Amino acid sequence: MSTVLIIEDEYDVRENIKDLLETEEYNVLTATDGMEGYEKAVKNLPDLILSDIRMPNMDGFQLLQMLQREKDTSRIPFIFLTAKMEMGDLREGMNSGADDYIMKPFKVKELLNVISLRLRKKEINDEHINDFKEQLITRVPHELRTPLMGIIGFSDIIENDALNLSHDDIKKMAGVINKSGKRLHKRIEKFLQYSELLALSKEELTNEKDIEIKFELDSELLESELKTSFKEHIRANDIKISFENCNLKIQERFYKMILDELIENSTKFSEKGTEIIVKGFIDGDNYKTRIIDNGLGMEYKSTKKINSFKQFSKEIYEREGLGIGLALVKQILKMFDGFMTIDSRINQYTQVEFGISLTKTEA
Secondary structure, eight states: OOEEEEEOSOHHHHHHHHHHHHHTTOEEEEESSHHHHHHHHHHHOOSEEEEESSOSSSOHHHHHHHHHHSTTTTTSOEEEEEEGGGGGGHHHHHHTTOOEEEEESOOHHHHHHHHHHHHHHHHHHHHHHHHHHHHHHHHHHHHHHHHHHHHHHHHHHHHHHGGGSOHHHHHHHHHHHHHHHHHHHHHHHHHHHHHHHHHSOHHHHHOOSSSOOOEEEOHHHHHHHHHHHHHHTTOTTTEEEEEOOEEESSOHHHHHHHHHHHHHHHHHSSOTTSOEEEEEEEETTEEEEEEEEOSOOOOGGGGGOOBTTBOTTTTTSOOSSOSOHHHHHHHHHHHTTOEEEEEEETTTEEEEEEEEEBOTTTO
16 A cells, blocks of 8 residues: 655645545545655655645745655655646746646546556656666676686786796786776676666756756767777777767766667677668757667567666577666666667667757757
């Protein structure tokens, strides 16, 4: 049974909502102002908070800000009850992290639908996080141990038997140690990035309030960076790049994080000497980025399994890594209201395309 905290200073409104939700078999807590609501939220950790805006002692905006500062309450879905005259102030609340609002007077069906929707989203997110934690316990130690064993093993040989090793032997072992160290570092960084995305709300992630989120994509600069990246993958002659300049509604580091992950997959699942196309272009109000390789491809059902620690057709294509790369991409796109589509054929090609909204001025 889900618990809903109602914070409303008008007795009739508060009691009517309470009776309605209890009839729908919700466990209901009530508070008469923001201060009492804050204390009950911290103590009881309800599944959802329904709060008026204008209240004595502490209004809804102040309450939301205080709850956002608390780790245990920052993720509780928060819905404003607002009168029509307060709509001009609602942007402040939504920017502070409110999930939704209901305008007074409201219809019963509307209220129940909004509550049900927000509780379901919270349930899905909690399942996602719990799955991540479970897989973290079972999978990560093995994935981190593999490159670490290479580092420890070859460094032990060099330390204990250096006099009997040739210069070439030591050089080869140092190369393996270096490669294993970089692989380990990359896996740790990817894990930390995904952990950050799971832990932060959209407002915390973007860290922007009144300033518009914007990435000014410079095609020449980005193409130069990608060519350098492909040299590191020893695929410099395989890349075909074209981008259009634009202003994207995403932070630069997150756009490049998506791009790097998808390009890494293309180089990993295609043979050296085969072409990889990377193209960015404006399409209506969105900027689409397309990556195409002529590699192993995948089955249709595999494209539906993009999730934490689940690699594409892992039983067929065994590849190194935590398998969270594409889940990382999905999480970033979710935070910035983006989208992604995949088209692929076994042993023929894979085309991944993701879209990000243009800024208002660009659109």
